[in-house]
Amino acid sequence: MSNKVATREAYGKALLELGRKNPSVVALDADLSGSTKTKVFGKEFPERFFNVGIAEQNLMGIAAGLSLGGKIPFASTFAVFATGRAWEQIRQSICYPGLNVKIVASHAGITVGEDGGSHQSVEDISLMRTIPGMTVIVPADGVETAKAIMAMGEYAGPTYIRVGRAKTELIYDDSYDFRVGKANVLKKGTDATIIACGIMVPEALKAAGELLADGISAGVINMATIKPLDSNAVIDAAKVSGAIVTAEEHSIIGGLGSSVAEIISEFCPVPLVRVGVKDIFGTSGKPDDLMERYGLTAQAIKKAVKEAVAKKPRKV
């Protein structure tokens, strides 16, 4: 029995469950339904499933129209196409009028793997969070993905949810209580706090465990909601531990690291080190090798925590 689940798999199952509960839920895809897992929903509810073909701009517009007609549309494709190709459609036709459209984009980050840099979105969080009114959620595992999708039945407004291709470790069980906009403190620390999202959360936990052996107490926060950011959780962590490390499978520009930097620099300046993709495109390879290559590992986080701790002002 593997305790690994791809967040896209969890999305497919949760969407079906939500669809069974709520007849207003409809799903759309742009010819990637087998990969994004919206096909699971489409099989049971063919009359509520629209495959618009390879046309991401139209995907977003049709989703907007369905929302105006009273539906709760979930629009899915790969993250790079959803947020890049159709960015302005999301801005103009979904966010500007404030429509209740859920964009669940899969194959985000570099763990897409072999497809290579053209398909590895390292900018999607950044692109989505800059649009006024957009909620941005990056679930850490399959359980959190399912909880986030189910929460969408009651959560109004445009929302972007980022899921991945690769199977990743489960860190939660069914008792976990997901709330939009609420950070989940997994571990408290006094020397530094690692604020992570997505598949970097299990890496952060691993790093914190190993750091303890080196005599460093590192806290871990799962920041599943990038926007609206739980600023209080960030400020508390900065105050209590005095150093912050962020970890994301995304560019260090514009994503979680930037979001956290914006808050601590304004409200509680402490040393910060950002773990993420360093302003470069991805490349083909196996997901694990790529994580290593781009420094998205527990080891990289450990190193970053030590750097951050070293930057802390010495107590007099």
Next chain:
Amino acid sequence: MALAVDDTKGLVRTACTIRMDIVEMLNKAGSGHTGGSLSAADIVTALYFHKMRHRPSDPKWFERDRFILCKGHAAPVLYAALARSGYFPVDELKTLRQFGSRLQGHPDSKKLPGVEISTGSLGQGLSVACGLALSAKMDEKRWRVYALLGDGELQEGQVWEAAMAAAHYGLDNLTAIIDNNGLQIDGACSEVMCVDSISDKFASFGWDTISIDGHNMEEIIDALDRAEAHKGRPTAIVARTIKGKGCSLFEGKVEYHGTPPSDKELEVALKEIKENF
């Protein structure tokens, strides 16, 4: 006061009122799009004062027909039609484009009742119209969706993604009207990027098509009725129009795409429009 008119002559007079509102509000605003608002005045009048089922006193009435102004820069024609239908006081037209006004430079559905969806970025409205028409089909609703596009707008690739989808889903509850005035900001469409054979283009995407004179009220109404009667496919009405229609100063002049009438021009425009009243 709300206008309610049913006969063709009455509609022509209403279109004159709409045109006078357009030139007046643009002159007051000091900026905005004259040519494309005037070219669409007859089409929009036919929709709001004859064809569409809607309730100005209850803008969210669910059974209403929906109108999407894909060419959002022609906002003044929509605002005049909404005001004259009774969605908001006609006096508010004077606030066009001003700070704090509900009458934004391009339609904002969050601010103004009667605006179905915010538009302004060209090429997106037809996709939204498809989504609305799909939802009506799913719920077996009678309401129809009308989308008004510019001809220059057809240069946007997304329009053709939507055109493909509308035919694929058999959206016979969707009517697209193309305001074919032949001009865009930088010049004649034929010179900037040729969009000719519009009917053929839509026909090849699987639409029924009707070509009309977009300033002939009887032809407009007849086309809208025929579009409703067509079953199984969406209909595109290609309406040949004159940009700036209603005032000789603006007609067919590309420079009035985004220029409002000056005080002197307003005087001439109001006089000429009244002559057709």
